[in-house]
Amino acid sequence: MKEQISNPFILALTAHNLTVEIHKHSAYQIVLSNDAPFNSTIKGELCENIYGFIIKPQVPHLCVAEKGxxxxxxxxxxxxxxxxxxxGxxxxxxRIIFHTRNEISEYFQLETGNFKVSTITSALLSNVPATHYDERVTKMVEYIRSNFFERDISPQTFSDLVFLSPSRLASLFKEQTGSSLSKYLLWTRLRQAIYSTLSDxxxxxxxxxxxxxxxxxxxxNKYMYEMFGMPPTALKYNSDLIQVH
Incomplete structure (x- = not known):
């Protein structure tokens, strides 16, 4: 049931023949074609025969990719x-629209024309300054990875774990990761839920x-809608979603 999560702030899917209705979510989203161009409507504007886009949070959009x-x-x-x-x-x-595959390669500084999730993730991480995490932050991360399924995790849980006040440890975690401790826990749980939904x-x-x-x-359902604009049923019963990272 448990799975180690290498990049907890990135939730990624590989999909084929994907069509979704208009929605919006709380995350930045990157959508890239590995082969055929597709159509997308972003904030009411039709973008035809594009190879990808990046949109900010809360931007209404839909995708129609009948091939590829x-x-x-x-x-x-x-x-x-x-x-x-x-x-950027x-x-x-x-939004940032990619009309050609070359535009994607130039934006992410890729030497390859392969736009797999792992390739794009590596490109994103290469632009983020390396961080040497405080051992207390590392300890909290390891705890969440091993115990995300526990529903009674609270600020006091981490306070007892690393011997810091809840306010101090929250500040330390945010300073080093850019995100709150509660959001890290939520994304870890959501990723596990998505993985389980698609794998079983x-x-x-x-x-x-x-x-x-x-x-x-x-x-x-509430958090899936907030983060990704769709309920878990949209994943579970859409057989075209083929892989989760």
Whole structure:
């Protein structure tokens, strides 16, 4: 059930023949085609025959990719990766559109034309300054990775773990990661829920919610809508979603 998470602020899917209805979410989103161009409507504007886009949080959009494979990355906006990504937008811009594959390679400084999730993730991480985490932050991260399914995790849990006051440890974690401790825990649980939903289609969503650390399915639905604009059922019953990272 447990799985180690190497990049907890990036939730990524590889999908083919994907069509989704208009939605918006709380993450930055990168969508890139690995082969055929696709159509997307972003904030009411139709973008035809494009090879990818990056949009800011809360921008309404939809995708229609009847052919080919897409890499879809959702990035927590207040993580260091999200903050670095935000610097690529110009004033009053809420999107970056890629009309050719060469534009994608140039933007991410890639020597390859392969836009797999792992390739783009590596490119994103290469632009983020290396951080040598305080051992107390590392200890909190390791605790969450091993115990994300526990529903009684609280600020006091971490205070007892690293012998800091809740306010001091929250400040330390935010200073080093760019994100809050609670958001880290939420993204870890969501990633596990998405992984379980796609890897075990026979498992019920209520069971997945519970074993991912949520109190019930309505709570999982709430955060899935907030972060990704879709409920877990949209993943579970869409067989075109083929891989999660």
């Amino acid at each position: 494979t897409l890499s879809v990355l959702n990035i927590e906006p207040y993580s260091k990766i999200g903050i670095e990504l935000s610097s 937008f110009g004033p009053d811009k809420d 289609k026979d498992k019920g969503l209520t069971e997945i919610a519970y074993f991912s650390g949520f109190y019930d399915l309505p709570q999982l």
